[in-house]
Amino acid sequence: MRPQGKNLKIVAIVQARMGSTRLRGKVLLDLGGETVLARVVKRLSRAALVNEVVVATTEDAADDAIVRECERLGVTCFRGSEDDVLDRYHRAARACGAEAIVRITSDCPLIDPELVDDTIRIFLEERGDYGSNVFPRTFPRGLDTEVFTAAALERAWRDAREPHQREHVTPYFHEHPELFRLVSTHGQTDYSAYRWTLDTAEDLELLRAIYSRLGNRDNFHWREALAVVERKPELAELNAHVMQKSIRGH
Numbered sequence: 001m002r003p004q005g006k007n008l009k010i011v012a013i014v015q016a017r018m019g020s021t022r023l024r025g026k027v028l029l030d031l032g033g034e035t036v037l038a039r040v041v042k043r044l045s046r047a048a049l050v051n052e053v054v055v056a057t058t059e060d061a062a063d064d065a066i067v068r069e070c071e072r073l074g075v076t077c078f079r080g081s082e083d084d085v086l087d088r089y090h091r092a093a094r095a096c097g098a099e100a101i102v103r104i105t106s107d108c109p110l111i112d113p114e115l116v117d118d119t120i121r122i123f124l125e126e127r128g129d130y131g132s133n134v135f136p137r138t139f140p141r142g143l144d145t146e147v148f149t150a151a152a153l154e155r156a157w158r159d160a161r162e163p164h165q166r167e168h169v170t171p172y173f174h175e176h177p178e179l180f181r182l183v184s185t186h187g188q189t190d191y192s193a194y195r196w197t198l199d200t201a202e203d204l205e206l207l208r209a210i211y212s213r214l215g216n217r218d219n220f221h222w223r224e225a226l227a228v229v230e231r232k233p234e235l236a237e238l239n240a241h242v243m244q245k246s247i248r249g250h
């Protein structure tokens with residue numbers, strides 16, 4: 001199941017839907033003049049090792065709005081199951097001929113192309129079936145990058161049975177290390193206390209503050225965002241109390 005060399009078609013698949021439980025429609029909210037989804041797509045598009053960016057949404061009518069936004073952005077949109085996100089990823093990967101898949105969630109508008117490339121590079125160099133930058137977590141939450149082979153995804157899609165394994169895509173890999181070669185990358189300093197993902201109104205306030213202080217550009221490095229919150233510690237306090245939703249097995 002391991003990649004053979006570096007000439008793979010690597011596709012970043014961004015899961016997105018309107019039906020967020022805590023902040024409905026969050027991926028199309030305004031973030032410094034662009035939607036949250038646009039920020040994610042544009043930042044991901046700068047990753048040198050990503051060949052294509054695809055948005056994977058659901059067949060629910062509410063997600064017609066995501067399809068329209070993808071058309072505006074000129075990015076491919078795939079529609080699949082709302083609850084079986086593993087199936088949605090598998091079908092999206094097959095549809096675009098991906099040989100390796102980068103999993104990104106659409107609530108991460110600070111996703112960093114350099115960290116994405118670093119994760120892909122480690123995955124390729126160490127010939128992994130799955131690679132990530134979250135085990136151990138050292139980067140702020142919201143910079144999470146996972147990458148896995150199409151063959152590994154196929155096996156998880158075929159064999160995963162538990163609801164959380166279908167909903168959250170990658171737990172099957174971690175729960176079966178005897179089946180997959182798992183590799184990881186991490187930083188030298190632990191910044192994992194910072195929360196840069198979008199799930200609540202407080203998260204949005206922080207993200208808007210970071211973007212505003214960086215001129216509402218979307219080509220800044222994650223360390224520029226870090227410098228903003230280190231200079232203004234009160235910003236990080238905006239969402240410090242927000243509890244991350246737990247994911248069994250992940």
